[in-house]
Amino acid sequence: MTTATVASTELAEAFRAHPERRYVMFGGKGGLGKTTFSAATAFWLAEQGKRVLVFSVDPQASLSDIFQQDIFGKGPVKILDNLWAQEIDADRHIREYQQEIRQKILDMYGLDEVPQEIEDYIQAASAEPAMEESAIFDSVVDIVNQGDYDFYIYDLVPLGHALYYLSMAKVYDEWIARITRLREEMREYEEVAARMKRQKEVDEDQILGELQYIRGRINSASRILTDRQRTAFFFVVVPEQMILVDTKKAAELFSKFDVPIGGYVLNRLIREELLSDGAPGFLRNRFEMQQGQLAEIHRTFGDQVLAHVPELERDVTGLPMIERVARLLYGDASLAGAKGEAR
Numbered sequence: 290m291t292t293a294t295v296a297s298t299e300l301a302e303a304f305r306a307h308p309e310r311r312y313v314m315f316g317g318k319g320g321l322g323k324t325t326f327s328a329a330t331a332f333w334l335a336e337q338g339k340r341v342l343v344f345s346v347d348p349q350a351s352l353s354d355i356f357q358q359d360i361f362g363k364g365p366v367k368i369l370d371n372l373w374a375q376e377i378d379a380d381r382h383i384r385e386y387q388q389e390i391r392q393k394i395l396d397m398y399g400l401d402e403v404p405q406e407i408e409d410y411i412q413a414a415s416a417e418p419a420m421e422e423s424a425i426f427d428s429v430v431d432i433v434n435q436g437d438y439d440f441y442i443y444d445l446v447p448l449g450h451a452l453y454y455l456s457m458a459k460v461y462d463e464w465i466a467r468i469t470r471l472r473e474e475m476r477e478y479e480e481v482a483a484r485m486k487r488q489k490e491v492d493e494d495q496i497l498g499e500l501q502y503i504r505g506r507i508n509s510a511s512r513i514l515t516d517r518q519r520t521a522f523f524f525v526v527v528p529e530q531m532i533l534v535d536t537k538k539a540a541e542l543f544s545k546f547d548v549p550i551g552g553y554v555l556n557r558l559i560r561e562e563l564l565s566d567g568a569p570g571f572l573r574n575r576f577e578m579q580q581g582q583l584a585e586i587h588r589t590f591g592d593q594v595l596a597h598v599p600e601l602e603r604d605v606t607g608l609p610m611i612e613r614v615a616r617l618l619y620g621d622a623s624l625a626g627a628k629g630e631a632r
């Protein structure tokens with residue numbers, strides 16, 4: 290492995306082989322390079338003439354950091370031709386969500402103001418992580434439903450989250466399906482229904498409608514995450530023992546939830562050329578350690594390892610560095626084929 294740019298990589302090939310893919314995610318533990326690879330992939334695709342949105346719901350605003358531009362909570366911000374970046378302000382979405390709930394309660398029950406008891410409940414519920422998750426969920430669904438990009442690159446926060454969405458989607462889905470069924474069964478009992486107060490019936494239908502709406506939203510988000518045709522989830526791996534252990538576990542969980550794993554991308558590899566005679570011991574040791582882990586990674590993931598990115602001399606921020614990572618991830622090849630080939 291060298292730093293010299295390669296003509297193409299297996300990762301570029303994976304994109305060429307699946308032109309129907311539109312949703313791309315890089316997952317993995319904290320700090321391995323998810324944001325870096327998301328930005329570099331967005332850069333490469335935009336360079337190929339594709340309209341790309343790279344977005345995140347990370348309150349740490351890491352896309353602002355990598356693109357060296359304040360984009361937090363500003364909607365899609367144009368970075369380059371064909372390339373937009375967006376950082377969702379989840380807190381603001383939670384506040385909007387609360388407002389929406391208040392309004393619905395007012396409408397449903399014909400009230401002028403939200404009773405204190407319910408207001409307290411809304412406040413308490415907002416402190417729940419689930420509330421934050423569903424606000425995030427909702428914004429993600431809006432983004433992918435409303436935009437007209439060729440590619441959506443979702444810069445994920447560390448592992449747990451995507452799984453949380455999926456497990457939540459399954460639970461909600463079952464729960465709502467059960468309520469819907471009950472409600473529909475009730476409808477069949479015409480006589481019983483006739484005895485119900487008219488007002489009550491209307492209220493319950495609105496509640497059912499609301500539940501079905503929520504279920505629809507959650508399903509469309511989890512459908513995207515598990516869409517074998519259009520979605521690819523790549524794991525970022527740095528060759529270290531604990532990372533490999535966690536990645537294997539995560540990969541198992543992901544397949545359990547039917548997330549289509551596109552492959553594995555290795556990051557921060559120590560280049561052998563650095564090991565000249567005067568190379569410090571720690572670097573040599575680190576190199577040896579990585580070699581051992583790399584062998585294990587290749588044994589475990591085989592040809593699913595799609596690209597190797599070396600440890601660079603500095604953090605990846607700013608377009609020139611992003612472009613460099615794009616070259617390392619995808620080589621010089623275009624999306625259509627070898628360099629210079631018409632698309």
Ligand SMILES: Nc1ncnc2c1ncn2[C@@H]1O[C@H](COP(=O)(O)OP(=O)(O)OP(=O)(O)O)[C@@H](O)[C@H]1O
Nearest residue numbers: 319320321322323324325557599600601603604605
């Ligand atoms: N190959 C590399 N060489 C040098 N620095 C790198 C390399 N890859 C990533 N970095 C740096 O490592 C840090 C973490 O990378 P990045 O933010 O992409 O990780 P992440 O997986 O998105 O982290 P988080 O889990 O916090 O979102 C950043 O400062 C980034 O610039």
Ligand SMILES: [Mg+2]
Nearest residue numbers: 323324351445
């Ligand atoms: Mg990140």
